Amino acid sequence: MDWIVISSFLFFTCSAAFLSWYKARSKKQITLNSFFLADRNLGFLLVGCGLLFTNINTSTIIGENELVYTHNMTVMAWGITSVFAMLLVSEFIMPMYIRLGISTTPDFLTARYGHNVGKIVSIIFLAGYVINLLPSVLYSGALGLNGLFNFSGVLKTDYGTTILILIWAIGTVGCVFTILGGLKATTIWDTFLGMGLFAVGLVLPVFGLKYLGHGSIQHGLSVLLTNQKEHFNSIGSATDPIPFGTLFTGMLLVNLYYWGTEQYIVQQALASKDLKTCQKGIAVACLGKLISPIFLNIPGLIAVPIFLHMHNTAEVFPMLDRLVSPPVISGFIAAIIFGAALTTFNAGLNSSSTLFILNVYKPWLEKRLQPATEKKLIRTAKRFEIMVCLIAVMVAPLIIFVKHGFYTYVQIVNGFFNVPIFTIMFIGLVTKRVPALAAKVGLTFFIVSYGLTQLVFDLHVHFLHILAILFVLTCAIMFVIGKFYPMPIPYNHKTNNLVSLEPWKNRHLYAGILILLMILMFVVFSPLVLAK
Template sequence: MNLTAFITFIAVTLLVALISWLKTRRHKITTSAGLFLANRNLSFTAVGSALFFTNISAAEFVGNSESVYLNNMTVMAWGVSSVFAMLLVSEFIIPIYLKGAMSTTPDFLESRYDPQTKKLVSFVFLISYMVNLLPIVLYSGAIALNGLFHFSDIWHISYGGSIWILVWCIGLVGSLYSILGGLKAIVVSDLALGICMFTGALLLAYFGLRHIGGGDFQNGIHTILSTKTEHFNSIGTASDEVPFSTIFTGMILMNLFYWGTEQVIVQQALASSNLETSQKGIALACAGKLLGPLLFILPGIIGVHMYSNMENTTEVFSRVVSDVSPPVLSGFIAAVIFGAAITSFSPGLNSASTLFTLNIYKPFKEKKGIQVTEKNLLRSSKRFEMFASLLAMFIAPLFMFSNDSFYTFLQKINAAFSIPIFTIMFIGFVTKRVPPIAAKIGISFCLIGYILTQMVFDTGIHFLHVLAILFVVTSAIMLIIGKLYPMEKPYVAQNKSVVDLKPWKNRHWANGLLLIIMILLFLLFSPLYLASA
């Protein structure tokens, strides 16, 4: 371990923590709204940075770099194409949540269907967070830090042993962040870390390209543009891990679920002061997603030109940082990776706690006739966060035994929970009379169908195409049930007038520009241009 790099890592980490403390020290958490929604007073820059950085964990750095190193840039479709889904969410879904003053996305299901559907989906979300989202954030962060500082060599223990220790270090710090600071502390850290991340990415690109060019930055650019250009291909073929055609089937559905119904993401937008602020924040997050090729994929391209054969390809990003960066930059990037893990883990914990406290604990107590105070809610939420954190820290190291590339494995697990929930949410958005029983049958059918097609039967169809098929079939089943057994009274959304619902007047111009840039990026990284040589 380089001492300068480690000192820089500690200094930057403490600086971000200090900034967060200074900005939130007068923010006393005395209510559940303060803990979960920062009292609904976030600015658009806070919303945008929180949305973007909550989405960015070490998994993005680790997974994207590995995928580009092994294949090509088709993996960029996940992030870049999500812009289209984010803009749809901004225009059509966020207004629904804000109109109903909803604290959790399952709140919509209660008003649209019934309390049982809300409780069922809340349980599915909680299972997803505790066995998938939170452990993956911890595991990817541990991989990146071990690759940067080589703790397994320093401590003279196995690779697996160092991953266990680092998982617990990240988990404990992230738990304290969420339990003590709430959502307000998380979004302040997001803003500071966002600035650090973009700075670090630009510096890493400079030093990486200079390294490839033998000390000459321009020669490095010439090298990556003239050799091994097949790795620049974002279109790819049907045999790639992420075929281009999946953008129009299962990928758009998963992106709509993630940005429109995933509690850990939507909670950031619901904490905005009004609809205009939320829409501006989402547009800002879209701009960040369009920088994905620079932030998360270029290190993988650099790795292609540096390493001919790596045994542990999950360490491509870490190896590139260690080998091309001066010690100060290595420590700086390590702090960003650590911060990314913390600011993905903490919102995940906060959102899981929100779901448990407001959708399960509070209704359970009230059903028993027990009066629930704000003090009870805060205490139960913090206890649940400690439980969820411990469970995630035990599960995270088990991902070492996955056979798929890390990013593909992550998305396959996400799909098991996302599409069943999104399907019943979608039908709830676009219909008025489909009954609660249709939602219960729909979520059960879709979940079981996905498990059977991925674990029991070999369909030979890409899992994202399978998701699209399941979405169509499940929707058809729900619509048929709605036709045969419609609700007596159609659903009517109520306006609770908690925030101003006036939309951002310039959103169409901004959204159009973002979509044009999205299309141009796919053309740039295709056989028509950079991948043509």
């Protein structure tokens, strides 16, 4: 192990942690609002960075580069098409959330369908975090660090044992950081991570091209553009991980769910000081998503002519970094990988405790007429975060046995939790008389049907198309139930805004520019230009 790399890693990681603590230390986490929502006082840069870098984690860095290396640029669609979904959320969903003054997305479902539905959805969210989100972040973070530092060789342990040790190390650090700092420290950490991640995005491709061109970046670029050009194609066929048609079916639904319903994402936006700040922050995150292929996909492209054969393709990003980067830069990139694991893990832990405390534990105390003081709830939230962390670190090592690619596995498992919740949310938004019974039946039908298509019957249909089909069927079922068993009193949104509802005046202009750039990205990475 290169001790320059280790020293660089420790320096950048400790510096970011200290600065995050230093910036957040003046605000003690003594209320639920400060611990969970940073007192709803974040500026647009903090909101934008929080949204972007809670989304971009080690799962996406490791997983997307792997799919580009093994297939092509079709995986780019997950990030690029999310821009359209984020703009829709900014225009229609966030104003409603802020107007209602909610703290969690199940709060809306509670208001719309009743406490039972809100509690059920909170439990589904928690199950998704414990089973999929947190373990996948821990696993990918461990995988990235092992690829960068070769801990297996240093510790003289087998691959599985090394990954297990690293999972526990990342989980422990992340849990301590979240408990001590709350959402404020996590969001500040995201901002520092963002600066570092974009720096990595610029330098790693440069070093990769220089290595490919034997010292000449121009020659390296020429080699990359003239060899295996099929990897540049982002317009997927039926045999690719992301067929192009799925962009208009299940992927759109998944992105709308993610940016408009996923608690650990929405919580970043709800911490904005007002609606205008929230919409500006989302626009910043959109711009970041358009730039993100530089480090999410391009390293995978560069690795294609460098690594002709790899035993474990999930290690393509850390292996490329270790091969082409100077020791100091390699340590810096390792710090970014570690930070990317922590940022989503921390946000997931914070959101898990938010959901549990506000939607499960506090109502339970109130129902039994027991005191629910802020001090007691925060203490319970921290204990719950420790419990969730322990479960996640025990589940994470099992991901080593998955097939069909790590990132594809993560997205398929997400299907059990994401679009079913978005479906009942959507019906709740567009109707006023569909009852709680319809939401419960809809959730059950969607989750069971999707499980059958993924675990029992092979329909030879892409899982994103299946999600879209089930979305339509579930909506139809809920409409039918609403027709025959409507709510006696129609639901009406109640205004309870805690911050200003004045929207950002220039949002439509910037939205048009962002959508144009999104389309241009697909044109560039297509048979019309680079994949010709």
